[in-house]
Amino acid sequence: MSTVTAPSSASTSPTTRSMWRGGRGILLVGLLVLVTALVPVLLSSPGTEGRPLDPGDSSDVGAKALAQLLGGRGVSVERVDSVSALISAAGPDSQLLIGDTDFLSEADARRIAGSGQDRLIVGAVPHLDVLAGGLLVKEHVRTRSREPRCDLRAATGAGSAHLGGVSFTAPAGGAGCYPAAGHPTLVRYTTGGRTVTVVGDGAFMTNLRLAEDGNAALAMNLAGARPRLIWLVAPEQWDPTLAGPEGRSLGDLIPSGVSWAVVQLAVAVGVVALWRGRRLGPVVAERLPVVVRAAETVEGRGRLYRARRARDRAAPALRAAAIDRLAPRLGLPPTAAPDEVVAATAARTGLDAREVRATLYGAVPADDGGLVALAGYLDTLERQVRDS
Amino acid sequence: MALTGRAGLLAALGALLVLAAPDPPMAVLGVALLLAALVVIDLLFAGGVRGLRFHRDGERLVRLGESVTVGLVVENPGRRRVRGVVRDAWPPSAGSAPRHLRVDVPSGQRRRLVTTLTPTRRGDREAVTVTVRSLGPLGLAARQGSHVVPWSVRVLPPFLSRKHLPGKLARLRELDGRHPALVRGQGTEFDSLREYVVGDDVRSIDWRASARRSDVVVRTWRPERDRRVLIVLDTGRTSAGRVGVAPGVAPRVAPLPGQASGWPRLDWSMDAALLLAALASRAGDRVDFLAYDRTVRAWLSGASRTDLLSSLVNAMAPIEAELVEADSPGMVAAVLARAKRRCLVVLLTDVNAAAMEEGLLPVLPRLSSRHTVLVAAVADPRVAAMASGRGTAEQVYDAAAAERLRGERRRITARLRGQGVEVVDALPEDIAPALADAYLALKAAGRL
Known part of the structure; x- marks a missing residue:
């Protein structure tokens, strides 16, 4: 056909200038977003995150208010963040407060239990079976204002307080207060000559709740039972590495080259991603003509007939089609009356006229089986007319 | 980079x-x-x-x-x-x-x-x-x-039906009287006188001319020539439906289940139109082409006999079916404006009851009163297959739906014929030869 040289080509790749021109708006908006996100972070004071039940924390979940109240009543509060410090600080006139201490290992719990001090355990701390032997956790209950309903002086003096969290089954000889569904949420009992007090939840001691109900009184009564209160809190930076017997963790045993090789492999993965991710030219889109089968409407009508079991529509359609095909073969006009068609068909095939009439102009079949049979009869009738 | x-x-x-x-x-x-x-x-x-x-x-x-x-x-x-x-x-x-x-x-x-x-x-x-x-x-x-x-x-367009062209041209030559078998031409226009040769039909001897000469002379006839054929392609929504199996072109990606691999009606119609145009131009008629849905999509007129087919395929190539209802009064007006002299208007569309009754049927008399009109429609083999479904209730319900559609088509066809319009309703593979046959029959009958 034709061989023509086309007009010359034109590059469509972006130049540095066009990229700068197109991208500077986006860059500016991105910078603005970054600045507006960073400014409040930089201006605000660090460490706003609350540390639950920390005597030095003044946020809602902290317990600085309680610590100050205790100090005002002549109870010295010593904040420690490790079990070793707790043991060494403990003296004969001290009580241990164990609150938000998820980091405790079982060995730590045994050391605390063996230290021979009074203990106030707040919340469902780990290794409760070691720290408060004989006590059984019953179930989780809602924290709300509850009545003491016991004869423990610390509780009756304070009256109602916010308690809940978990309920317990007190060991024999223990006192249980603030019951929820019959099980106490505060239990005080004596084991090994030491008083152990367990409360299901520490909410009543927090800065947020201390002023409500009898919370402050209860907290003072419980925490201020001894002149010194050794308060165990979670350490600022808790090192979860499980050190081996020689103090060397698994991480220490891996040569440092390996982790850096992993870093290098990550770089390699990045390079491979860049390699595979760069497409050779843009994706080509194409407007395609609509793809719709012409028979779709017929199929839809068939499904509708099927869904409604529309034999009263299907049977006349089949009969009309058969009659349309029969009439020319019988030499009849398309407008022939039923009687003529029946008579001509019966004469041609030798079938009984009533049978032919029932097939071509009969009643609507009563069920689907009847419809299938009718289709078969019509086919047979047409064949007989054709072959005769 | x-x-x-x-x-x-x-x-x-x-x-x-x-x-x-x-x-x-x-x-x-x-x-x-x-x-x-x-x-x-x-x-x-x-x-x-x-x-x-x-x-x-x-x-x-x-x-x-x-x-x-x-x-x-x-x-x-x-x-x-x-x-x-x-x-x-x-x-x-x-x-x-x-x-x-x-x-x-x-x-x-x-x-x-x-x-x-x-x-x-x-x-x-x-x-x-x-x-x-x-x-x-x-x-x-x-x-x-x-x-x-x-x-x-x-x-x-691939013009697949060109395989039918030699056969149809042979029939045309038969009409023409130029057939090697020396059959008497079936045309209606007097062509010429020539000497009698053995094998000629004795009924065609012109006695008056033979008396003037010392030889026996026969009259030859030829079909009418230099008539006009206007092929009108309906590019409305009914032409977008896919029927049959797309021929020749193997799909590169297998069609999804339930998805059509067929050709749009439009393409089958184009194939038939190309065969008709090739045949009519060989028969000495002038062929014009109009594609219309709501506006004129293509109009080809006055192409010389030698480059008619190439002009026609070029005009057809970019046409796609538009998903709009065809504007039948507009189409009739466009045809009437373009065809001043009497011609054969071949309308390639679909015999769709809803579209026909509201669109074409009311305005068709305006066209058929001035021109010979031939409506060609591509039937759907899938409907035929559904109509013969038997055995289960589902198949019989489908068969009933298909029979209902075919009944409507028959009714429309009968109404069209009642208005003096020729109708060709054939399956996709047969539409081109069927349309050519209808044209040859009209030509033989001298109705162009």
Whole structure:
């Protein structure tokens, strides 16, 4: 056909200038977003995150208010963040407060239990079976204002307080207060000559709740039972590495080259991603003509007939089609009356006229089986007319 | 720019180096810097892509189902050799192959790359972009850029029914009286007198002329000539439905279950129109062509006999069925405005009860009173298959639905015939020969 040289080509790749021109708006908006996100972070004071039940924390979940109240009543509060410090600080006139201490290992719990001090355990701390032997956790209950309903002086003096969290089954000889569904949420009992007090939840001691109900009184009564209160809190930076017997963790045993090789492999993965991710030219889109089968409407009508079991529509359609095909073969006009068609068909095939009439102009079949049979009869009738 | 697999491999090998190095953090940094330096060097020494110049040559036209080659000349006016891959992107239905072309053009030289197109549907296909990835000497990184190199290939209707043409032409010659079998011409126009030869029909002897000469003379007849045939293609929504199986063109991707692999009615109609046009032009009639839905999509008039078919396929190639209801009064008005003298109007549409009753039937008398009208419609073989479904209740319900549609078609056909309109309603594979036969029958009857 034709061989023509086309007009010359034109590059469509972006130049540095066009990229700068197109991208500077986006860059500016991105910078603005970054600045507006960073400014409040930089201006605000660090460490706003609350540390639950920390005597030095003044946020809602902290317990600085309680610590100050205790100090005002002549109870010295010593904040420690490790079990070793707790043991060494403990003296004969001290009580241990164990609150938000998820980091405790079982060995730590045994050391605390063996230290021979009074203990106030707040919340469902780990290794409760070691720290408060004989006590059984019953179930989780809602924290709300509850009545003491016991004869423990610390509780009756304070009256109602916010308690809940978990309920317990007190060991024999223990006192249980603030019951929820019959099980106490505060239990005080004596084991090994030491008083152990367990409360299901520490909410009543927090800065947020201390002023409500009898919370402050209860907290003072419980925490201020001894002149010194050794308060165990979670350490600022808790090192979860499980050190081996020689103090060397698994991480220490891996040569440092390996982790850096992993870093290098990550770089390699990045390079491979860049390699595979760069497409050779843009994706080509194409407007395609609509793809719709012409028979779709017929199929839809068939499904509708099927869904409604529309034999009263299907049977006349089949009969009309058969009659349309029969009439020319019988030499009849398309407008022939039923009687003529029946008579001509019966004469041609030798079938009984009533049978032919029932097939071509009969009643609507009563069920689907009847419809299938009718289709078969019509086919047979047409064949007989054709072959005769 | 673009990186290559080599760069990734190098970075991965760097991990081994880091593992063995005495100071791993510095080794990571060193490997990264080395890699970056090598990539920068590669990019600096890679051949420039932006300055490349392209030209195309090759075919502009292709029949659907056939392949053409389009050449792409890459000229490198830069100082460095350009080595890498080129992608000559075409729309998916252009069926371009291969996807990537290797290219190696030294400075100041040019190379010709060849892309083969095997289009899978009719219409105009425009080249999209040419993307070049020029590798550096180390093969670690490449410069990449795109160029627009305009070229378009028009995919013409395949005219599959041309296989029927010899047979129909033989019948035409029979009508003409020029058949080798010396059958008496069945035409209606007196052509000429010639000497009697053995085998001629004695009924055609012209006694008066024979008396004037000393020889027996026969009259020859020929069919009427120089009549006008106006082929009107309905490109409305009813032409978009797919029927039958797309012939010849094997689908590159298997159609999804339940999805059509068929051809639109429009394409079958075009095939029939091409056969009719070829036949009518050989028979000495003038063929005009109109494609219409709500406006005139194509109008071809006064094409000479020799280039009628090529003009016709060119006019048909870009036509797609529009998803709008065809404007039948407008179509009739357009036909009446264009056909001043009496002609045969061949209307290629669908005998669809709803569309016909509201659209064409009321306005058809205006057309049929001045012209001979022939309506050709493509029937759906799927409906025929459904109508013969028996056995289960589901199949019988489908059969009833199909029979209902066929009944409506028969009713419309009867009404059209009642208005004096010829109707050809045939399956996709048969529509072209059936339409040609109808034309020949009209011609033999002298009704043009």
